[in-house]
Amino acid sequence: MMPRQLAVWGDPIAHSKSPRLHAAAYGVLGLDWDYSRRQVDEVGFVEALAGLDRSWIGLSLTMPLKEQAHRAAEVRDRYADLTGAVNTLLLSxxxxxxxxxxxxxxxxxxxxxxxxxxxxxxxxAGATASSALVAAAESGADTVEVRARRPERAKGLVELGERLGVAVTAASFDGAFDGVDLTIATLPSGTALEESVAAGLGDAGGALFDVAYAPWPSALASRWSDGRPTISGQGMLLHQAVRQIRVFLHGDQTVALPSEADVIRAMRAVL
Structure with missing residues (x-):
């Protein structure tokens, strides 16, 4: 029988927890699938994708390959179309x-x-901000403020907000911060903001959801106001992987896995 292969690609990739998460899930599901990791950069992506044979079910893509994967996809789901980013390819x-x-x-x-x-x-206002904006809209937000060192980079987010029916504004880190219900931080791991900026965000930021998770607490979470929840990106990592496995098994990220609660418990145990 032909082996069934999957992998996560990116650059760098050695730090990825995806192989452990997927292996734990496949064990619960009784799937004899092999999930590996491979360092692939933007230059090598097209050639690497073309070199896969029929034993390959799909790929997980991390930075910097999400835009390349979007271009490679012949069919895309709604979230991929909205964000211009693909982190999962199903090879059928x-x-x-x-x-x-x-x-x-x-x-x-x-x-x-x-x-x-x-x-x-x-x-x-980087690549992850588009996914954060769509997620905010899906979670009921009607107003979103984007803060970035270069707010001009948020032009695409303002336009995306119009498509979503969400009022999006963009500003720099200068000036006062109005109160919000939730802050979603999409900065790369290890990013440290100026003390005055971090303090302003923390004092008026509501709950914090930081896509970063290593190290934790992040620099921003460490500065958050007492009594307000701070949530690491491990939850996003876990649940996006669950949805990837739904895609690989069903071809649809909205169709639940068999015994999904057991699958999630097994995956959470290896984080």
Whole structure:
């Protein structure tokens, strides 16, 4: 029987927890699938993808490959179309692209009772900010403020907000911060903001959902106001992986896995 292969690709990739998460899930599901990791950069992506044979079920993509994966996909789900980013490829008769980061954020927020939101602040305007904006809209936000060192980079987020029916504004880190229900920080791990900026965000930021999770607490979480929840990106990592496995098994990230609660417990145990 032909082996069934999957992998996570990115650059760097040695730190990825995806192989442990997927192996734990496949064990519960009784799937004899091999999930590995491979360092692939932007230059080598197209050649690496073309070199896969019929034993391959799909791929997880991390930075910096999400835009390349979006271009490679022949069919895309709604979240991929909205964000311009694909983190999951299903390799069947056609290449299907999915963005499970959006649902991963939504599921992680709901797990902490953070839905039905009104006003949300997104810190950062990079690639992950688009997924954060769609997730905020899915979680009930009607107003989103983007704060970034270069607010001009948020033009695409303002336009995306119009498509979503969400009022999006963009500003720099200068000036006062109005109160919000939730802050979603999308900055790379290890990013340290100026003390005055971190203090302002923490004092008026509501709950904090930080996509970073190593090290934890992040620099921003360490500065958050006492009594306000701070949630690491491990929840997003877990739930986006659950949705990836749904894609690999069902071709649909909304169709639950068999014994999904048991699967999630096994995955959480290896985080």
């Amino acid at each position: 008769d056609r290449i299907h692209g999915f963005n499970t980061d959006v649902g991963g954020i939504v599921d992680a927020l709901a797990e902490h009772g953070l839905d039905g939101l009104g006003r949300v602040r997104i810190v950062g």
